[in-house]
Amino acid sequence: MLKSEERIQIAHYYASVKVVPSVADGSQVPRGKELFSKLCARCHGEQAHGNELYPRLAGQKVPYLKTSVTRYRDRSGERNNQLMSIATATLKNEDITAIANYLTQLP
Ligand code: HEC
Numbered sequence: 001m002l003k004s005e006e007r008i009q010i011a012h013y014y015a016s017v018k019v020v021p022s023v024a025d026g027s028q029v030p031r032g033k034e035l036f037s038k039l040c041a042r043c044h045g046e047q048a049h050g051n052e053l054y055p056r057l058a059g060q061k062v063p064y065l066k067t068s069v070t071r072y073r074d075r076s077g078e079r080n081n082q083l084m085s086i087a088t089a090t091l092k093n094e095d096i097t098a099i100a101n102y103l104t105q106l107p
Contacts, residue, residue: 019059024105032102035095039087048106058106065100 002010036048043054050056057065071079073088073096091099 019056019107021059021107022061022104024062024101028098028101029105031095032098032100035091035099036102039091040099043083043087048103057103060103062097062100062104065103066096069096069099 036044037046040057041048044050044057045054048056048058068079069088069091070076070093072081072084073091075085088096
């Protein structure tokens, strides 16, 4: 329903909102960082800030990150993206928890 000008206005609004990092389970962060650097950073960026092709992950909430990554991995139908299903295929639930805790505390 949106006109293209409205889409641009919405994009500008979201881009202007300041990301507030959340407090993470600190015991998860080192493992999450290691996994993220190895499996995710080449697309989402070292700082997880994303770019014109890949979404920002830094500062997103743990429950949302866990749900989204699990849906890509399990190919359960709510989240369909071939690149993401491949990137997450080898992750165990504990790995997803660790990555989510790492990402949520990033500025
Ligand atoms: C080959 C590139 C690539 C790699 C590697 C990759 N991603 Fe992604 N990721 C994407 C793309 C493209 C999207 C947007 C997909 C869509 O439209 O659903 C995405 C979306 C996401 C989202 C949803 C973000 C949102 O706000 O909706 C999460 C969470 C995510 N990726 C986490 C990860 C994690 C964790 C890893 C490492 C295990 C990873 N990604 C590795 C390309 C990649």
